[in-house]
Amino acid sequence: MNYEAAQIGSEPRYELTGPETPRRRRRWVIAAVVVIVLAALAFFFLRGGKHDGGKAGAPAAQRGGEQLPSVSVAVPGRHLVARVVTATGNLAARREMPVGVAGEGGMVTRVLVEPGQWVGAGQVLATVDRQVQAQTAQSLAAQINVARADAEIAQQEYERAQQLVDRGFISKADLQRKGATLSAAQARVRVAQASLSEQRARNGRLDIRAPAAGLVLTRSVEPGQIVSSGSGALFRMAKGGEMEMRAQLAEGDLAGMRVGAQANVTPVGSSKAFPGQVWQVSPIIDPQTRQGIARVALKFAPELRPGGFAQAAIKSGAANLPQLPNSAIQSDAAGNYVYVIGDGDKVVRRAVTVGEVSDAGVSVASGLTGQERVVLSAGAFLSEGQKVKPVLQKRGG
Template identity: 65%
Template structure:
């Protein structure tokens, strides 16, 4: 056993054992240093290894989950919205057919239905009546002359065989009889002409229909230069003359269904396009589609109206209304690109129904379109897309 020299206390020599406490302290310090170094190494390893993964995880945790849909393409009615004026489908201006004169009575008012040939107004015919009676008397005189000439001819033919009258006298009497017969026909034709003239003094409806306007009053002097006295709608049939852009007229055909809404009326009236303008106004680049309508008191010629025309079908994308947004630049949707970043896509709307909106242009149908929450997104923002079925999206799910 080794002993260390100790202190000499008095006369006694004290021996001391080795100091074990210092060694233990050194061991503890060594262990602590190793632990600290290991902790530092572990922290360094963690941070250096996680540099690339941390942003991805953080971005993934921050990207909002947004429902998107691939709309595809479907056959939908192509609806055209237009405005225009109401008018009679076949408007008939009624004026003076005869020589005219002073109007004695006006028998109809605007808004009244009349039949074909019905008298609308009468004209004084006192002078014309006397002329007609004179011509009728001339017919009577001509017939009497014919009767006398025929009787003389009959007697001459009876006497010619007995030698009392020559054949030449008979021929003269035949000529006299034929001339009398001709005078009868002339006088009859003249009298008939006068009666026809008298009949044309009355202003008559050329066909059954509805009186639209009246521009004549009793006491007024009228003639063939007086112009239109009445305007009528033949059969009461109405129409809307819709102004359409050149691009809309290209696909529009006769027979297309339409709904017409007059200004100031909440009702819509069913109609049908019966004529599409064959020409385009070079100034406005527009043409007219004429929509036939049945009579209704609310359809007043000259009034303004709007129309929704179904101009055939088209294969276009359909989206729920929640996907459509608009601003001062127009309508648009948000589309998620390959990197799940939303991009603005300007669109033009087609037919709008209660549940969906057809996109006339701007989408192909294979894009991932944000169904809702678009108002809370910004272009360039990253999202976590959640795919929805087109049928569910179109139904508002």
């Protein structure tokens, strides 16, 4: 380090030179910055103490500028909520008609329908060979002609006898015999006609006909097959094409089920629901499964195939219950609950029992009266006893 002397007046002056001079300047600059920062902090704390009424150490929760979390709440009220029972079961024809041989049978000559076809009442489904029966009918028709000829001769003889008895050539007894002969001849004509009608009716029963209009479900006969009254069902039909679902319900659900209840049926493999209504409720319960059957009537649709499996949602009664959105319902190990806003705008936990779930929301079977302020969302971030700022939301319906 070098020192230089300068003469000012009579006293010498020494100036510091060399590498130590810039280092000292930086130290002074840093010290000045630190002093400024400390002064700013002191000013800030002194000002905050004045706002806190002189209590510089008061917690933020006790300060007048406290920021409470805002939460959306609603008063759910009570709404008419339908009770929906879900069930599964099989699809079937509502009135299934087995069709077999009504007459004496014979060899099938033609089958005129296929499964899936609609037929009318009395329409021929299959024909049976009738050659022998046709010959019998022709023979009976000829017998009618013979009987009519005999009746005509008897009629003529009776008329002549009436003329002769007036002239005294024959007795009244002879006239009476002629009249009896005529009556017998006319009776033989009627007998022959009845025999022919009977044979024609038998021939007509050889054809296998639909007993009513409907949809052909199955066919179990082919041309050349010999059939008789003991052959069983050759066709199965759904009367009018009407279908049904035989929903299996638990004993408790069946107790509240009523005829006429509306239902939506969704077959397996389809996303489309078909409307229907309960037309019959089983009067008995299976002692093994503790279940009963509710039969849901359905209109015909190609997707409704007898023997298929389906799921039904049946509306069974209704009740006035509070309804909430799904976001309002919380759940943990203790069960389902909601948060309501109590006195002093503090959060209170309320245990609830969840009812039916639908597009309109979740119904609350118990736990709420409907007049509480219920937290609609953000319940997972709240805790019981926490003070909040409720923001009331209007609920439709």
